[in-house]
Amino acid sequence: MQMTNRAQRLAAQQAQLIPASYQSTPSDTGQSYSIKPGVNLPSAIQAQVTILASTYFQQTGVKIVITSGSRTPQSQAAAMYSNLSAGKTLRIYKNQRAAKQIEHAYQQGKAARKSKQQTISDMASVIWTQMRSGIYISRHLHQGAVDVRTRGLSAQDQKTFISVANSLGYSVIYEGDHFHIQF
Numbered sequence: 001m002q003m004t005n006r007a008q009r010l011a012a013q014q015a016q017l018i019p020a021s022y023q024s025t026p027s028d029t030g031q032s033y034s035i036k037p038g039v040n041l042p043s044a045i046q047a048q049v050t051i052l053a054s055t056y057f058q059q060t061g062v063k064i065v066i067t068s069g070s071r072t073p074q075s076q077a078a079a080m081y082s083n084l085s086a087g088k089t090l091r092i093y094k095n096q097r098a099a100k101q102i103e104h105a106y107q108q109g110k111a112a113r114k115s116k117q118q119t120i121s122d123m124a125s126v127i128w129t130q131m132r133s134g135i136y137i138s139r140h141l142h143q144g145a146v147d148v149r150t151r152g153l154s155a156q157d158q159k160t161f162i163s164v165a166n167s168l169g170y171s172v173i174y175e176g177d178h179f180h181i182q183f
Helices: 002-017 026-032 043-060 073-085 096-111 116-132 155-167
Strands: 033-035 064-068 145-149 171-174 178-182
Touching: 026 043, 033 043, 043 064, 043 155, 073 096, 073 116, 096 116, 155 171, 155 178
Parallel strands: 033 064
Antiparallel strands: 064 145, 145 178, 171 178
16 A cells, blocks of 8 residues: 555656656557556556657657566566576576575475476565565566567667667666666
């Protein structure tokens, strides 16, 4: 409940700062970006995505694809499980202590031959415990990040995207097959 109120206050504050010409509209969403099915893009970040996508589209004529938005502890755990199962590390996370706790739950699940769903559930429990202590392994957990697909973008389009995002004050982290954008 507290996070929802905080997100609503933040969205209201940000809406006051966004020029009317950049306000999110259904037609604009269709022109400058699309959202992969199943992605949660709350209103708290939709306006920021619209500004980013519209500005980028104006410069390149290229529509972006949002592949991840706001996440629950369960969906964050599933994303981390997929990365670990693919042999990736969790070095991309700023809070390595928190990442190691989550990875430990993954390793324990594998060692105990738990199902994928049970292991993800165990990892989500760790994430939930961290969140109750004010630790967020990812900004996806508190409506502060989205992922943007890089597949199909030329090297020049990727450079332009990074430049546009940075000019708007957003942080961009390249994670292989996507950009992780932090607001």
